[in-house]
Amino acid sequence: MNKELTREERTDALGGMGCKRKRVEDARFTQGKGNYVDDIKLPGMLHGDFVRSPYAHAKVVSINTDAAMALDGVVAVLTAADLAPLGLHWMPTLAGDKQMVLADGKVLFQGQEVAYVVAKDRYIAADAVELVEVEYEELPVLTDPFAAMESDVVLREDLMGEGGALPDGAHGPRKHHNHIFTWEVGEKEATQQVLDEADVVAEEMVYYHRTHPCPLETCGCVASMDKVNGKLTLHGTFQAPHAIRTVVSLISGIEEHNIRVISPDIGGGFGNKVGAYPGYVCSVVASIVTGVPVKWVEDRMENLMTTAFARDYHMHGKISATKEGKITGLWCHTTADHGGFDACADPTKFPAGFMNICTGSYDIPTAYLAVDGVYTNKAPGGVSYRCSFRVTEAAYFIERMVEILAIELNMDAAELRRINFIKKDQFPYQSALGWEYDSGDYHTAWDKALKAVDYDGLRAEQAQRVEDFKAGKTRKLMGIGLTHFTEIVGAGPVKNCDILGLGMFDSCEIRIHPTGSAIARLGTISQGQGHATTFAQILATEIGLPADSITIEEGDTDTAPYGLGTYGSRSTPVAGAATAMAGRKIRAKAQMIAAYLLEVHDDDVEFDVDRFVVKGAPEKFKTMKEIAFAAYNQAIPGIEPGLEAVSYYDPPNMTYPFGAYVCVMDIDVDTGVTDIRRFYALDDCGTRINPMIIEGQVHGGLTEALAVALGQEIAYDDMGNVKTGTLMDFFLPTAWEVPNYETDHTVTPSPHHPIGAKGVGESPHVGGVPCFSNAVNDAFRAFGLRHTHMPHDHWRIWKTANELGLHG
């Protein structure tokens, strides 16, 4: 029967790479049948809840748990004093620092964990939290990193040496007791010289405000210690379940084989679920102490106030150019506010992540970057919110600096970009700050984008609008936001990328079943990205079995091969590559089986969509389904039974997706209200696995970009109180606030990736934030604005207009 199908029909029947396969996950998600952490209910399970500090900086004088313990249903109240004998009152962070699990004599940020209540139900736990009496003695609060670097106030006494000495931190010497590290890349003197001798230098302080990833599901876990067999099972919202297993083993002393970490369905991560939080440690301890499972799920306020924030980078930039507009040098000094503990989630050797991608899409011959990390009285974190490590910071920085340079040069910002793009024939391109860009074709993408939006027409319309505004005919200005971003994703090569010493490879294990279906397990974990759909598509194309016959399983460390998890758009670049490579191992063995069955030499058969055919005689073939069965029922000389493979993939390089975005925005000068008329997004993520999933990823990333650019922030007052601790004030856009997005693409495959894919989940966020921000800034360019900080909410836009004298 198969003989009657054409090659195209057989290809279509696989549902492999490039097709718009519907997400297999959606049936359960859209019917409320997902299984999230809070859905897990184990027999006898207890519930944990935190007593949290109302102060941003205070000495903890005393903690009285008597009243709480007296409440019926309360099982335990843990404090640092209870954890200290186990050595668990502090825990290591991913950044080489350590963090208090429960307040050890002081608190460093509002909302910090002070005591952990364990009770028979969630309501009793919350009531008991109210009954724990904590006496605080307030200390001076530092919320500004520049002030912190000048202040006599010591935030981290635990890091002070004898007699006020300042021992080195995890990333080298420290300059001040509130200083964490200095990280330098590039050529300082050479860059300074280029700037000194340049025709034109544009300088600006670009502040990327503090915000927060806001997954719909907050963080949580269920810890279950089986005292009989000594095994700990930890269910949790983990973006990196294997890494969590290793960390739990290292800090608890439980042998790693006795720990099983399970990430069930996860309702979004965006970097928020990469790190380890006190809730996990306390729940594990509580389960060990009580011998029954303990659940902890944070509420929305706890999530916004305490689990990992993103950004808070003060980026002081200088960019130089010839008078014709050729960029000659880039200088950046970043002051990074890390909060009370350095809990950034970055590869160990990169304390500021991949901020050194800040030369962006441009051929900048000389550059220098320095980043100083600083402690303040804010929540710890510094994760990559829908971006690879610190990449939105880098992209925002360079895309603002280019716009400001265009103002300095009195040039069109699109043209300035065009004359500075890295050219297609320069790839692989070695950047001044140390990266080797794998592939790109920026000019093609840029021209396609500008043509699609009729860029010249937009500029003409904008000029007319400015005239009309000046003539009093309108109170609305028009902004054209441009961005050409280059991302760096797919961390990463083990030679320079590790987290806590764990190399950032990833993995895939495939088992083909006798009847021609399969299961593949990966070291990654989907949080909504659709891995069960797309990885099956990769395999379908690689091994010739239908995607619908392939189960993808992730998130159970007892069954999945070791991997570093899902963040930084690394799943497709790394685990996707491992999947393809494992598939090729399957295919190699299948080829030998096919040759045996067809009674020809191995080299005389070749793969053809879903089968091996005898070269030159396509009527002689064995389908993959037939080969799978043979692998289990025939004794083939020299070949082991079964059809399984595993691959651990250490990527030779990062991948470098890019894109060209244009935003057209109307701004009401009197109210500060913005109206996004048009948003065009061209993404080049290399080989496209599932165009429909890419489209969804782009929409999601752009929407989070809109949020960050136009209002989403974690704001503190001078006392270190969080002013935006609920969704009333923390901006999460609804369908109403989101514009219609036009998506487009070019395809420039990665030359080093087995299937040429680069990753796409985070590109729209990386490119979207500067694009929205540039639109706001651009609207006021004709009135003398150089730069105004995000978030561009109504009152800040109004303030900008007011300061430019636009309110008469």
Add this chain to the structure above:
Amino acid sequence: MIPAAFEYHRPKDLEGVLSVLVEHGDDARVLAGGHSLIPMMKLRMADVEHLIDLQDVAGMSGIAVDGGSVRIGAMTTQNDIITSDALAGAAPIMHEAALQIADPQVRYMGTVGGNVANGDPGNDMPGLMQCLDATFTLVGPDGERTVAAREFYEAAYMTDRDDAEVLTAVSFAAQAGGYAYEKQKRKIGDYATAAAAVLLTKEGGVCTSASIAMTNLSDTPIWSEAAGAALAGTSVDDAAISAAVGAMLGDIDPTEDNRGPIEFKRHAASVVLGRAIARAWSRA
């Protein structure tokens, strides 16, 4: 976000409601749509030991338009307001304002009574009621009384309602003339940065009367008598609008919050009022 324990009451009639209120005083609160009270309880900012759910109490919802008067039961939802043809004819400003409250899910649950009785300065209906010169019907152990919306609000969450009283209905005269409810907010579901309710009448190109109320610009809604007076007798030209805006600015007292500093809020108030007046005048 876990509320403290409370007793849940679900009486079938007003007598049952009142008996719980009388017995427990300010330890008891009635629950209408719950969109303000429940979050306050979950944040443990409101300590309610006895929660009295009004949803089974007969006769508390419905819109009655009788000749020139309108009566809306306290348990009438915002969605009921939006879908009422009778109200659209008698007081179209209600329709325009209700559409700017939160989102459809909230409007299916949120009620007129809860919105006006809670005394939250961010709620839209109190200012609207003052603009309409509505009266509120309150029923307590001593019987029924009415109070003018313009006299009802004392401070944030503080009203003329006694702890043992229930607000059962709002009433106002059907409106003729121009109307507008203009609201600036950060996103769907947000309270107003500034909002203005305007009703006015026109005869022969002259404004014969005007009523203006502002929302979320003080700790109570602000009915600006002076602003309305500034329009009356004018042709609502730019000078008259400026005078009305100026008068309004003398009556509001906004505070700084995440929506912006005082200076911005005063500016936004001026803009939304100017636009509301212009739109109302165009409809008059």
